[in-house]
Amino acid sequence: MSVIYLLISISIIVAVCFFVAFIWAVKNGQYDDDYTPSVRMLFDDELKKVKPKSKRITKEKQI
Amino acid sequence: MDTPNCFHCGLDIVKEDEIIFDEKKFCCSGCKTVYEIFALNDMTCYYDFENSPGATPQDIKGKYDFLENESIVSKLLEFKEDTTAIVSLNIPHIHCSSCIWILENLQRLQEGIISSQVNFPEKTVRVTFNPTKTNLKAIVNLLSSIGYEPYISLENYESGKINHDRSLTYRLGVAFFSFGNIMLLSFPEYFEVGEYWLEHYKGFFRWLIFALSLPSFFYSANIYYVSAYKSIKSGMLNIDIPIALGIIIFFIRSTFDIVMDYGSGFFDSLTGLIFFMLLGKMFQIKTYSFLSFERDFKSYFPIAITRIKDTVEESIPIYDIQKGDRLLIRNQELIPVDGILITEKAAIDYSFVTGEAIPITKKSGDKVFAGGKQIGKAIEMDVLHTVSQSYLTQLWSNDVFQKKVEQKHKTITDKVSRYFTPILLIISFLGFGYWIFIDLNTAFNVFTAVLIVACPCALALTAPFTFGNVLRILGKKKFYLKNALVIEQLAKVTTIVFDKTGTITTNKKSNITYEGKSLSTIQLGILKNSLQASNHPLSRMLYDFLPDAKKMKISHFNEITGKGIEANIDNHKIQVGSSNFVKKTEETSIQQTTVHIKIDEEYYGKFIFNNEYRKGLSELFNHLSSNYQIKVLSGDNEGERPILEKLLPKNTELVFNQKPEQKLEFIKKLQEKGENVMMVGDGLNDAGALAQSNIGISISENVNVFSPACDAILDASQFQKLNYFLKLSKKAITTIKMSFGLSILYNIIGLTYALTGNLLPLVAAIIMPLSTITIVSFVTIMSNFYSKNLK
Structure with missing residues (x-):
């Protein structure tokens, strides 16, 4: 029955892992802006399609 | 693709100006250019x-030249190294x-930009770039050219980086971690106490629970200890004292129980309580990150201005302006200091200051005051006072702005x-006194149990959840409050003071009437065509007011500032303009804004621009006047008095010719008479009064644009609902009072357990969440109910 020590310790360790992950996320600023990421994740597909274009046109335009 | 509106900005297209490009319709060449930029870069999925989604780019030529000045740029950058620099820019157009998408793909539009990240709620974009390849000015110009002109003001110059306060989030995380794990571990003991295995492992379980409760007790709850200590020190008993007392007794008693092997302690309830109370605190904080309630003149003023020194133009930070300097103010630039106009004529728009949209004409030699915006051609002026000593900015040296208002x-x-606190202490001592003659042990148990049970968790949760909810409801109705305390203040208001211009009048449109000989349709057409090219606000207003007309050929056009x-x-x-210009005579009455018309050397008449009062104004005032004293303060002359007297209820006090300081003093006097004053204003000249009043509400036509420091920002379109907001805040207080009754009921039930010495951990573990949940749902339902059913 002393396996209970093992099990409880594992459960606490898992909980601590999640806790650390949470602190890390807050510190990284992931909770500062809770709207933009939800929109941003929808953009990825468009990006690939346009990549090959060279940047030279851009430069001319700027001048 | 076929829309009657501009493909880029969505505005209606004037038929004559329509530009068709790439089979798409645009309203102006600005919008077309933006489209071209995107099309060239294959970014049309914008x-x-x-x-x-776009905005027409504004003409910004030369506006950001000051960004060439290294010392100014370095103040704006968040971070700078050889090859990386980071800047955060506020862009009001983000919507x-x-x-x-477009702002996060800036690197494709300009070399040197490494990445950019948008914070949508704050309407900012954080650009990381390589300073050897590009510079801040180029980035700002790029943003402006695609219609996302950043707003750079003196405020950015001083504050630099903003720090987020995340301590409450950390506390909440810790509290939840403790609470969750403890709940899990204390579950077995709720059901079986004498069972063999439980008996065997209870030491392990209990000490583990004890260890888990420590972070919650020492870290998460520490705000309550600090607050309680502060309130004792200042002699003001607040709710945090019984909370802190309860938590501490909770902890000591539970530790004692474990050590003496009396039971499993109340750690589950303790950590639950801390978690729920912090949750309430979190809920109460609803911030509108895109709004700022702390603005002063710095948010309006530019960072730099052009100085002319020995015929050389240079950008200097405005704090470096010296008396006697010659300044160049371009179109749409703000005048940062008081001075004397050198250029022959200038039209200055003081709408930031007074709320009056129609510009004031100044002649060479006239004094011009800080805060005005130049409209039209660039002007030159000589500086009379430095920034901090100017007429408008001096207002901020008033005491009202100096003291940090802790809690009024x-x-x-x-x-x-x-x-609550004294009664609680009396009950616990009475219980202790009664039991001490029977059993000393039980006496201590009862004493601690009373303090534990009565720990005003439900009481403390009531206000945060009610206010938090009402705050959200009001936010949805476009009334943005600075924090939850404002709701309580709203409910206490006895006197309401309104500013006139821009607050009860709207500066969006004017009520235009015509006086004089009647004009034929053709003449109206001529007039409309002549106004088309003019950017003067009066021309724009008159243009919108006149009926549609055919486009005619303009052979000669001259606008004289x-x-x-x-x-x-x-x-x-055709001649359109001031009386002096058209009739060659000075106008006798100066209290009206007029535009005179002369066609083919024949004088026809004048258009009169009356103040347009907001929709539902007299209705609102009639409702308000039955419950509040209403006063109207105005910086203008008495010209509007008869109209206002007709429009507003009889007992409304009208005060005219008020300077900003006088407005402040006016509020102060009312407060000295014991009134709770709410000030409703809009311009910078109301800033003092807004700060002095118990609640300052600033009316804003566009909440993305800036409003002076205040407690609440009200969207101008919701102005007529003011009475509803006041009523709702009163109902919020009623809800809280009802909920207090409910929580006291729970306390009585808990106390009967406590006083009879029967408080088991299980009982505490049931009462605590039960009371929390019922209280929270009660206040939420009640406040939602009131918000829907009030008229």
């Missing part, structure tokens, strides 16, 4: 996310997903706790 009043919860327009249209000569 238009896929949202229909016509949809297309905006996010007692909250309703604190008021209740003033009675401060005077009017001269044009030749279809062989008719």
